[in-house]
Amino acid sequence: MSFRVNPRLLYKNIEDLVRFTQKRHRVKTKWAATRPKVSPSDLALHNFDASYGLQFGELWPSVRVSLLSEQKYGALFNNFSYDDTVTQLQSVGCRDFVTASVDITSDGAPRSFTGDTSSHHSKVSITPNVRCFVFPKGDTSRFKAARQDRHGLLGYYLMDAASLLPVLALDVQKGESVLDLCAAPGGKTLALLQAQATRFLWVNDWSESRMSRLQRTLLSFLPDDLCSEDKLRITCFDGRKWQELGPENTFDKVLVDVPCTTDRHSLMEENNNIFSRSRTKERQNLPLCQTQLLLSGLQAVRRGGEVMYATCTLSQLQNQCVVEQAMRLAEEELGICTEVVDLQPFTALFKDTFHFAPDMNLGVMVLPHLTANFGPMYFCKLRRLA
Ligand SMILES: C[S@@+](CC[C@H](N)C(=O)[O-])C[C@H]1O[C@@H](n2cnc3c(N)ncnc32)[C@H](O)[C@@H]1O
Structure with missing residues (x-):
């Protein structure tokens, strides 16, 4: 299993850089003119380290490294396409996580799930019409671009599952x-x-x-x-x-x-x-x-x-x-x-x-x-x- 890790994972001193520059350039106009080019993405990382570090505590380093690594997609199956997309997706090792998660009854209807009720009554059923294929845990394979069927409709839509x-x-x-x-x-x-x-x-x-x-x-x-x-x-x-x-x-x-x-x-x-x-x-x-x-x-x-x-x-x-x-x-x-x-x-x-x-x-x-x-x-x- 290989992960593509962003090199900015190793970049730790933006805070120091900003503090140092603020001290050096005390005149406002000069400060603005000579302001270091902190890219928006570096500023985002700096901001997240400060707030999410507090919010997530010891979980943050693992979430951080994941956020900076390649995102995983899901393929939302198009029910209206004429192609046999399910077979194609299954042949490359994907599975539909929606159907796999739901216990479908023998007549094809989804079961209902009732949570801990009290005042927050909760009953959830999962539609059998939405199918989304993902590669198994730890598998970072990518999906191929979806193909058009004979009516010009695409077989699946790639999205964050x-x-x-x-x-x-x-x-x-x-x-x-x-x-x-x-x-x-x-x-x-x-x-x-x-x-x-x-x-x-x-x-x-x-x-x-x-x-x-x-x-x-x-x-x-x-x-x-x-x-x-x-x-x-x-x-x-x-x-x-x-x-x-x-x-x-x-x-x-x-x-x-x-x-x-x-x-x-x-x-x-x-x-x-x-x-x-x-x-x-x-x-x-x-x-x-x-x-x-x-x-x-x-x-x-x-x-x-x-x-x-x-x-x-x-x-x-x-x-x-x-x-x-x-x-x-x-x-x-x-x-x-x-x-x-x-x-x-x-x-x-x-x-x-x-x-x-x-x-x-x-x-x-x-x-x-x-x-x-x-x-x-x-x-x-x-x-x-x-
Ligand atoms: C997170 S995206 C929505 C993603 C979308 N639901 C999807 O699944 O593809 C947020 C959207 O809110 C829209 N937006 C921003 N301000 C809005 C406003 N005041 N009223 C309506 N839409 C707004 C943006 O143009 C953007 O497309």
Whole structure:
């Protein structure tokens, strides 16, 4: 087994470099002009070392090395492709982790799993229509690019397999209406549509360019009749303004997959990095923006409906703190009461494929690990009571 480890694993003295430079250049303009070029990805690493070191304690070095190593993908199987993609994927040693995790009954229906109830009643069923293939633990093989079938549809979509978990845990039932509030580039939208349960799906994202990408993705994977206007609506709203732009108290399920520090991207890519100086304000505003988006989701969902909050960051400030703040504000400012749904019975099904963070008091976290380098992926499910 071989891992590709980023050389920056060995780079430890950014802090010293920044401190030294600040002391030397005391005049502000000169300091700015001679400021050392700390790349956005180095700044991200420095920032993560400071905050995640405290947050994860002795777990951090292992998570850090995994974050800086090659990410593992999953192949979301396209039910609408005519090619025999399953045989192809199985022949290279992959297995479908969704079906493998679920005990399917003899009549082909998935069993339901009931968690420790009390006030946090939890019942999760896993759809048999979503299949995602991964290489076994410790196997770092890569997938080949997907091929088109004779109708031009691709056989699978490559994504972080952990991204599928919030969609599975949202547990959309036949005939339900769903809002995907921050949907682009569309991995989770595609998974929602593969489940073939939604009666109506509203797909929204603020970025027009990312929305164009989502539309191209849908065209490459879905037959035209699935994208008709009565089944699928696509908009480019600022999701924080849902109250002014979209219907409230309406959807059975809402997915709020917010913009975040995208920890892996921030460590590995300089382009479009949220740690670049030009995006400092945007980065600092993330928890506020995330809270507003989650509040929109709670307004859009009907009473008794459920909202899934998701991020791909390890940051407590962008995860648990946002959920706590949104629950409090929803109750105090909007009169919307919510409860957290217990996802432990759900995660128990997938513990052979993913590493889940221990002792999470709110929500679930998939931690990157060298033998199963998926995530980070945080998700927390809220049920609207009133
Ligand atoms: C983590 S990505 C979503 C990933 C997507 N759900 C998927 O699975 O492919 C977050 C998205 O939020 C969008 N976004 C940022 N601010 C927004 C806002 N105020 N309203 C709606 N979408 C927003 C970004 O354009 C970005 O596409």
